[in-house]
Amino acid sequence: MKISRKQIVHVAELARLHLDEAAVELYARQLGDILTYMDALNRLDTKGAPPTSHVIFINNVFRDDEVKPSIPVELALTNAPASEDGSFVVPKVVG
């Protein structure tokens, strides 16, 4: 299965990854090999089989709507690359 350069670049953009030419080539080839292998799944008749994302059936895992304390702001900022006045500092988002 051939994955085009364009497809890899598109997927990399979705994943917010920057790939250089060598990486695009490499991943296109490796992804192609991997997807060829996975084509085997299409030969399997899965009609009527529900998809599984939860292997153990539990549902409605709720707690009472009680306000509980969060971690203090200073603690939340301990690993911040940049912070000021109790906030995370980031490059301009709007405009």
Add this chain to the structure above:
Amino acid sequence: MDLYGLTIHEAHALLRKREISAVELTAAVFERIEEVEEKVSAYLTLARDRAMAQAAAADELIGRGACAPLTGIPLAIKDILCTEGMRTTCGSKILENFIPPYNSTVVKKLRTANAIIVGKTNLDEFGMGSSTEHSAFMLTHNPWDLTRTPGGSSGGSAAAVAADECLGAIGSDTGGSIRQPASHCGVVGLKPTYGRVSRFGLVAFASSLDQVGPLTKDVTDCALLMQEICGHDAMDSTSVPRPAPDYTRALGSGLDGLVAGIPKEYHVEGLDEEVSQALNDAIKVIEGLGATCREVSLPHTGYAVATYYLVAPAEASSNLARYDGVRYGLRDATSADLMDMYRDTRSKGFGPEVQRRIIIGTYALSAGYYEAYYGKASQVRTLIMEDFKQAFQACDVLLAPVAPTPAFKLGEKLDDPLSMYLSDIFTLPPSLAGIPGLSVPCGFSREGLPVGLQILGKHFDEETLMRVGYNFEQATDHHQRKPKL
């Protein structure tokens, strides 16, 4: 007897009788680390001062008569579990200096039990790998042959236990990452049933597959660690509110009447003849102990690798979206604008294997491909679960290899990611089904490399797994061999 060579239960007996102190035991472990760590490289972070203080506090408790099974026992923690105030890297440059402001539930429970945290062990980045070679920081060497990998992703934990650099360790398993390194390093490793152990504070790789579990020198130790770490946690909504049985009490009963299934599809081309032999020898031992072994079929086995390598990367691509340089971890400060900051941070911070899996996962989930890839894989997952359900109607446990070969050489599979993925064939289906799996040493290759036996069970039946493992272990002596370091 060098104290570092003790098992958890042996050390506990001596601590309780005050024949040794936690301080002596912990000091012995750190001396051992000084002696062999240069060769093995299991640890990314060592916490000697903190550990010695924890040991002194444990001795104080023991002095007052409060000596529980894990009091004063030095343990290693895979660096994918958050430890409050202690660097947690996940083997990645993107978290190289990350210091969690909270403890994972498992570490919290171990500290409540007064166990000693020796340090954080090496792993494949974010748990993605089967050899620990994908760590951004260093290679870990298999203590049985330093030119070989310890397996992965919990390679550091497995190597540390095998090399007596801790009395036990905690790892995580998504597609085999506890069981496979345990097998390659000749130690016991358990992947619990999904939902049995809290994932709070376990840095997420694939949320429907990840589980935390013990790596130990014998099955008794495994039961002791499991007892402490399992249980419902309000902080993990996928943890199951089901009380834990007494895992140690169940060990001693025999195997009379036990029915063990041998999946016929597991006899694959590429299964090393010595692994196959070790498995057959193990089956004979288990039959000799009173069990009946019969052939079973898991017809969808051949689709497990493809299924896993669509489901897991898809979930990973979502879980790893949080590493954007905003609130924690690496931030590329040279970026001109926000989008560049995201791209540059992630591209510089993630290694090639992680990037590869994010790309596979993003592709499998993208518009136009979701049904064909992720959707289809999720359906096949249901069929794989059904296979096990069917098999367990006639059997109590299944017996299987852990890996097709013993530990491979460092560098051997790095150029061929698909070949690395294919070697997970025996550990992936149980992960997809959420069933528990125990790896116990069952033999050695002619070159002296360990081989593990995988014991698989019904959901929440870790008791039976450990009973089989314990009886098998007591009838053999593989678990008593140590590597020459």
